[in-house]
Amino acid sequence: MEQKNSKSISGFSKLSKDEKIQWIAQHFYENTDEVTKDLKRFWQADEDLQKTIDGFSENTISNFIFPFGVAPNFVINGETYCVPMVIEESSVVAAASSAAKFWFNRGGFKAEIIDTVKIGQVHFTWKGDFEQLQSHFPAIQQQLLDDTSHITANMRKRGGGVLKIELLNMTDSEPDYYQLRVSFETCDSMGANFINSVLEEFGRSLKHFIANCNGIEEKDCTIIMAILSNYTPDCLVRVSVESKIEDLGQFPGMDAVTFAQKFHKAIRIATIDPYRATTHNKGIFNGIDAVVLATANDFRAIEANGHTYAARDGQYRSLSSCSIEDGTFRFWMDIPLTVGTVGGLTKLHPLAKRSLEMLGHPSARELMGIIAAVGLAQNFAAVRSLVTTGIQKGHMKMHLMNVLNHLSANEEEIEAATIHFECHHISFSSVRDFLDAKRKEKVLHS
Amino acid sequence: MEQKNSKSISGFSKLSKDEKIQWIAQHFYENTDEVTKDLKRFWQADEDLQKTIDGFSENTISNFIFPFGVAPNFVINGETYCVPMVIEESSVVAAASSAAKFWFNRGGFKAEIIDTVKIGQVHFTWKGDFEQLQSHFPAIQQQLLDDTSHITANMRKRGGGVLKIELLNMTDSEPDYYQLRVSFETCDSMGANFINSVLEEFGRSLKHFIANCNGIEEKDCTIIMAILSNYTPDCLVRVSVESKIEDLGQFPGMDAVTFAQKFHKAIRIATIDPYRATTHNKGIFNGIDAVVLATANDFRAIEANGHTYAARDGQYRSLSSCSIEDGTFRFWMDIPLTVGTVGGLTKLHPLAKRSLEMLGHPSARELMGIIAAVGLAQNFAAVRSLVTTGIQKGHMKMHLMNVLNHLSANEEEIEAATIHFECHHISFSSVRDFLDAKRKEKVLHS
Numbered sequence: 066m067e068q069k070n071s072k073s074i075s076g077f078s079k080l081s082k083d084e085k086i087q088w089i090a091q092h093f094y095e096n097t098d099e100v101t102k103d104l105k106r107f108w109q110a111d112e113d114l115q116k117t118i119d120g121f122s123e124n125t126i127s128n129f130i131f132p133f134g135v136a137p138n139f140v141i142n143g144e145t146y147c148v149p150m151v152i153e154e155s156s157v158v159a160a161a162s163s164a165a166k167f168w169f170n171r172g173g174f175k176a177e178i179i180d181t182v183k184i185g186q187v188h189f190t191w192k193g194d195f196e197q198l199q200s201h202f203p204a205i206q207q208q209l210l211d212d213t214s215h216i217t218a219n220m221r222k223r224g225g226g227v228l229k230i231e232l233l234n235m236t237d238s239e240p241d242y243y244q245l246r247v248s249f250e251t252c253d254s255m256g257a258n259f260i261n262s263v264l265e266e267f268g269r270s271l272k273h274f275i276a277n278c279n280g281i282e283e284k285d286c287t288i289i290m291a292i293l294s295n296y297t298p299d300c301l302v303r304v305s306v307e308s309k310i311e312d313l314g315q316f317p318g319m320d321a322v323t324f325a326q327k328f329h330k331a332i333r334i335a336t337i338d339p340y341r342a343t344t345h346n347k348g349i350f351n352g353i354d355a356v357v358l359a360t361a362n363d364f365r366a367i368e369a370n371g372h373t374y375a376a377r378d379g380q381y382r383s384l385s386s387c388s389i390e391d392g393t394f395r396f397w398m399d400i401p402l403t404v405g406t407v408g409g410l411t412k413l414h415p416l417a418k419r420s421l422e423m424l425g426h427p428s429a430r431e432l433m434g435i436i437a438a439v440g441l442a443q444n445f446a447a448v449r450s451l452v453t454t455g456i457q458k459g460h461m462k463m464h465l466m467n468v469l470n471h472l473s474a475n476e477e478e479i480e481a482a483t484i485h486f487e488c489h490h491i492s493f494s495s496v497r498d499f500l501d502a503k504r505k506e507k508v509l510h511s
Numbered sequence: 512m513e514q515k516n517s518k519s520i521s522g523f524s525k526l527s528k529d530e531k532i533q534w535i536a537q538h539f540y541e542n543t544d545e546v547t548k549d550l551k552r553f554w555q556a557d558e559d560l561q562k563t564i565d566g567f568s569e570n571t572i573s574n575f576i577f578p579f580g581v582a583p584n585f586v587i588n589g590e591t592y593c594v595p596m597v598i599e600e601s602s603v604v605a606a607a608s609s610a611a612k613f614w615f616n617r618g619g620f621k622a623e624i625i626d627t628v629k630i631g632q633v634h635f636t637w638k639g640d641f642e643q644l645q646s647h648f649p650a651i652q653q654q655l656l657d658d659t660s661h662i663t664a665n666m667r668k669r670g671g672g673v674l675k676i677e678l679l680n681m682t683d684s685e686p687d688y689y690q691l692r693v694s695f696e697t698c699d700s701m702g703a704n705f706i707n708s709v710l711e712e713f714g715r716s717l718k719h720f721i722a723n724c725n726g727i728e729e730k731d732c733t734i735i736m737a738i739l740s741n742y743t744p745d746c747l748v749r750v751s752v753e754s755k756i757e758d759l760g761q762f763p764g765m766d767a768v769t770f771a772q773k774f775h776k777a778i779r780i781a782t783i784d785p786y787r788a789t790t791h792n793k794g795i796f797n798g799i800d801a802v803v804l805a806t807a808n809d810f811r812a813i814e815a816n817g818h819t820y821a822a823r824d825g826q827y828r829s830l831s832s833c834s835i836e837d838g839t840f841r842f843w844m845d846i847p848l849t850v851g852t853v854g855g856l857t858k859l860h861p862l863a864k865r866s867l868e869m870l871g872h873p874s875a876r877e878l879m880g881i882i883a884a885v886g887l888a889q890n891f892a893a894v895r896s897l898v899t900t901g902i903q904k905g906h907m908k909m910h911l912m913n914v915l916n917h918l919s920a921n922e923e924e925i926e927a928a929t930i931h932f933e934c935h936h937i938s939f940s941s942v943r944d945f946l947d948a949k950r951k952e953k954v955l956h957s
């Protein structure tokens with residue numbers, strides 16, 4: 066291996082896993098042996114399994130672990146689910162579970178699939194007469210569908226495929242720029258590979274058609290790129306809860322009416338103020354992403370989709386809405402979600418497979434409803450905390466336990482710390498100092 | 512434990528980990544024993560370590576593993592880094608590594624911190640005369656700062672704290688609604704707990720001030736909520752690369768000038784079309800989130816922040832920009848990033864700690880630059896693929912290997928499949944069918 070400086074390397078990807086670790090441990094750490102051991106302790110004993118995990122990505126040297134938890138008692142469209150969640154942030158699973166239970170006795174969540182249309186685009190530049198292109202568009206469409214029939218055959222058998230091909234003239238925004246916007250149905254798969262394969266073939270096919278069509282004078286068309294869009298406003302699920310206000314019960318420091326009004330106000334604020342909307346929606350994605358991760362779906366796709374949707378009217382706003390009418394509290398959200406329950410890593414990741422089993426082998430449509438319900442539950446729990454006790458009480462208690470665990474506090478110390486930090490500020494250093502003092506005291510007295 | 516129906520439960524969180532698994536395995540799976548074994552095989556042998564991981568979240572029953580990889584050869588501001596990345600999507604680490612190497616020989620990435628201001632808000636309703644509130648605002652500010660001095664003491668020692676408190680009259684958008692918008696500097700910590708603790712105290716303090724101030728007639732103010740904002744347009748990093756076009760080299764099927772022009776066009780398209788912008792930015796976050804995960808920062812916060820920023824002018828647009836001037840190709844991005852290198856899970860997660868060590872114990876500012884550079888690298892690699900070969904060739908090759916691994920293909924079978932699928936469509940079923948045929952053939956001939 067050639068080295069350009071002590072910290073750079075050529076041919077790294079071709080090294081074995083052991084060699085990779087060795088090079089990293091030698092060049093980026095002082096305690097080479099300890100680091101090597103530490104990176105290897107997370108390897109799976111089962112070599113086949115480890116090979117599968119390594120194959121998901123590249124240059125892999127270890128496994129990064131996240132807690133895999135569950136939120137039971139989720140009632141969605143009358144079915145009861147125990148929902149798998151993968152997340153590193155404390156309070157998220159507890160909040161989802163708590164909201165699930167709250168709504169368990171109030172009819173649960175309703176989820177309704179509005180539509181499941183996925184989107185892809187072929188972007189191209191061309192200097193010809195648009196009317197010529199437009200007049201041949203029916204023939205072009207037929208050609209594109211014919212040329213991709215071998216790719217779409219299986220998907221068509223499952224009830225999916227290409228739904229619509231639109232030709233968009235974008236030259237008002239950018240010279241010579243046109244677009245094919247293509248709608249797809251991909252059934253239970255997320256469909257990224259399917260859509261991209263079709264679109265790339267569409268690109269080649271379109272270029273060929275234009276070059277060989279007698280009625281189109283300008284023969285030279287440049288395909289800039291062909292790829293799915295992660296923005297799918299028509300792959301949308303609506304999820305909602307509702308209750309008579311009097312059935313909402315009591316809340317810390319306030320009755321149901323006051324709670325409903327404060328909650329309603331909080332949603333209004335997240336609708337009008339982008340600074341609040343960002344955090345509000347972030348909370349929704351705390352719930353959503355935890356299920357997306359647990360089912361090995363793609364959280365970057367889900368995030369980009371949802372946030373673009375939140376900005377669709379020209380201002381970034383809350384994804385969830387609330388109404389109080391005739392004594393009924395209603396809380397709901399429309400959110401675009403593109404997920405798969407077959408294909409991708411869903412079968413390949415051993416725990417993602419278990420997650421889907423835990424959910425009863427849902428269809429993609431059913432999973433959309435489950436994920437949206439967890440997002441709405443998370444949002445309900447977060448806003449409920451915010452407008453009643455505030456979130457810090459719960460958060461800091463969690464943080465205290467994390468730090469105490471990390472500092473290997475024993476039961477006696479945990480008890481003392483819990484009492485002490487009821488009325489003292491919690492930080493890593495304040496907890497460490499408290500424990501140090503306790504331990505010194507104990508040594509002195511022993 | 513009381514059971515409302517066979518799939519619901521009370522007191523679940525109080526069960527032991529073994530009891531939790533038992534209940535889930537019995538109620539949501541047919542193969543109870545196998546599932547129990549499978550969930551436990553991901554537990555860490557080191558009990559203290561497992562306890563730490565369990566403590567991050569709630570209702571934990573297992574660990575979810577992601578491949579932990581690295582992208583070497585990242586030159587940022589003259590320093591060479593090997594960047595840890597955690598991601599389940601194939602090609603992301605390979606793309607980042609490839610882009611890092613491409614720019615390694617062309618001066619690397621430049622990262623510049625524009626500012627590091629974090630934001631928090633106290634939202635309240637009040638029915639009084641705004642001028643009275645405004646005229647007392649200097650005194651209110653002093654009171655808020657005094658009342659939180661015990662919380663801010665440590666942060667102030669480190670050079671951070673409360674920078675600014677603004678009183679915003681939001682009654683034009685919503686009746687009786689006002690806001691304190693507070694700016695913070697949180698140094699090397701992400702600062703969520705710090706900011707939230709200060710804001711909740713601000714809320715109590717404000718309510719108390721209004722209730723007891725002689726010059727303010729309306730005594731009753733309702734604190735709706737007090738919490739940080741994840742939208743921080745002034746916690747911003749700019750990252751860039753540049754090269755003379757002639758130094759860009761050759762690309763598959765095109766020279767450097769054609770490449771630069773197509774690349775530039777692709778960025779323009781992502782700037783004007785939200786459908787493309789969503790996917791374009793999703794690619795940026797593929798890189799960003801992988802480092803955010805590896806350093807145990809909060810990717811939901813990072814995503815919400817960046818996407819809101821992408822929509823700041825009223826249309827959702829590309830985060831990255833490109834220019835070609837005087838023969839120079841320049842590619843850059845401004846992106847808000849709130850990350851910590853102390854506090855939170857950064858010390859508590861054993862591999863996050865190793866990630867930060869691998870990066871040379873960066874400050875939060877340095878980590879902002881590293882993360883932004885990986886995002887830009889990812890974007891460069893993705894767009895480079897899109898405008899040259901298309902992305903499917905690489906993706907499908909990866910997918911083929913994943914499926915072959917999953918189906919335990921041997922070396923001979925892998926070789927045969929690689930040749931066969933050069934010119935056949937790759938899907939899980941087509942690969943399985945190919946292998947089945949090969950294996951039957953072999954049995955027949957043996």
